Amino acid sequence: MAKDFLVVGGGAIGMLSTLLLARSGASVLLIEGGSVGRESSWAGGGIVSPLYPWRYSAAVTALAHWSQDFYPGFGQRLLDETGIDPEVHVTGLYWLDMDDEAEALAWAGRQGRPLLSVDIDQAYRQVPVLGAGFSRAIHMSGVANVRNPRLVKALRAALAAMPNVEVREHCPVSGFVHEGGRVRGVTTAEGEVRAERVVLAAGAWSGELLATLGLRLPVEPVKGQMILYKCAGDFLPSMVLARGRYAIPRRDGHILVGSTLEYAGFDKTPTADALESLKASAEELLPALRDAEVVGHWAGLRPGSPEGIPFIGELASHPGLWLNCGHFRNGLVLAPASCQLLADLMLGREPIIDPAPYAPAARLQ
Known part of the structure; x- marks a missing residue:
């Protein structure tokens, strides 16, 4: 018997879309080509804010x-339901020596966000391990980071507890099933899998899948490399960002430093050059890291898209096929709202925000 919904892609976007659709009582099948939550969602830093929020569009x-307003309660609900804590860690964020500081402050004034200019001496008092030589700082309180490997683990556990959800891993999708003028499912190595409606949430691979329909979705892989240090739990009290690189503290003292931005196709091999570049940035930002060991170095593939605006909605040219993809550098940031908007549209509810800027029809090439 066909499911109500079939979600292609088991990252944070796909899993949360599945969870929200299933909470309506619908039957949902999630298909993932590899292991759920092990691609971009696992590899990112988990800052619950765009890196430079003032540089983005209203969409x-x-x-x-x-x-951002949803995450604290979301993290607590997942902890209550699964016993797995996504660790939504509120630290605030300092941006140092920004060339467009005036634009950032003007944006914050218009948006009513708590982004303020602070005296550099205050920044050094608040973050004593900060490297020397910075002259200006702006700060936003309340910015959190989420420990994304634990977030995807909690989402997987939440789905496993739902009797109306099936998760099928290691099942690559190769195309779509058409019937009666609609998309009715997908093709896999195991055969056709059918559903009333299909959601494409395959991250950097979404463009390749839509190409099987003769459509050009401008979503491409953008490689990002990260390194991880282990320090004392109180080593870094706030996230910091300067010269295009950031440091993120976890509650247990792990410090993530990232990230590169590379257009290298689907190659996600970590490189020695990136390791040295990231270490140099880390030590400039936080000199004490010279004496700390790099305990991890990895790469992930972001789903790059024009202006970082995701595609959310039904493809008018292919009824029955819905998109939730193309979140670029902000998949974890935007996941709750993107998936809620998708669920609202698919379930015929009043959408949380105006869906027009994300509608695929006007933006496909």
Whole structure:
């Protein structure tokens, strides 16, 4: 018997879409080509804010603001339901020596966000391990980071507890099933899998799948490399960002430093050059890291898209096929709002925000 919904892609976007659709009582099948939650969602830093929120369009800002307000309660609900803590860690964020500081402050004034200019001496008092030589700082309180490997683990556990959800891993999708003028499912190595409606949430691979329909979705893989240090739990009290690189503290003292931005196709091999570049940035930002061991180095593939605006909605040219993809650098930031908007549209509810900026029809090439 065909499911109500079939979701292609088991990252944070796919899993949360599945969860929200299933909470309506619908039957949902999630198909993932590899292991759920092991691609971009696992590899990112988990800052619950765009890196430079003032540089984005109103479309990204609307999703980001809704998600930022949603995350603390979301993390607590997942902990209560699964016993797995996604560790939504509120630290605030300092940006140092920004060339467009005036634009950032003007944006914050318009948006009512708590981004303020602070005296550099205050920044050094608040973050004593900060490297020397910075002259200006702006700070936003309340910015959190989520420990994304634990978030995807909690989402997987939440889905496993739902009797109306099936998760099928290691099942690559190769195309779509058409019947009666609609998309009715997908083709896999195991045969056809059918559903009343299909959601494409395959991250950086979404463009390749839509190409099987003769459509050009401008979503491409953008490689990002990260390194991880282990320090004392109180080593870094706030997230910091300067010269295009950031440091993120976890509650247990792990410090993530990232990230590169590379257009290298689907190659996600970590490189020695990136390791040295990231270490140099880390030590410039936080000199004490010279004496700390790099305990992890990895790469992930972001789903790059024009202006970072995701595609959310039904493809008018292919009824029955819905998109939730193309979140670029902000998948974890935008996931709650993106998936809620998708669920609202698919279930015929009043959408949380205006869906027009994300509608695929006007933006496919």
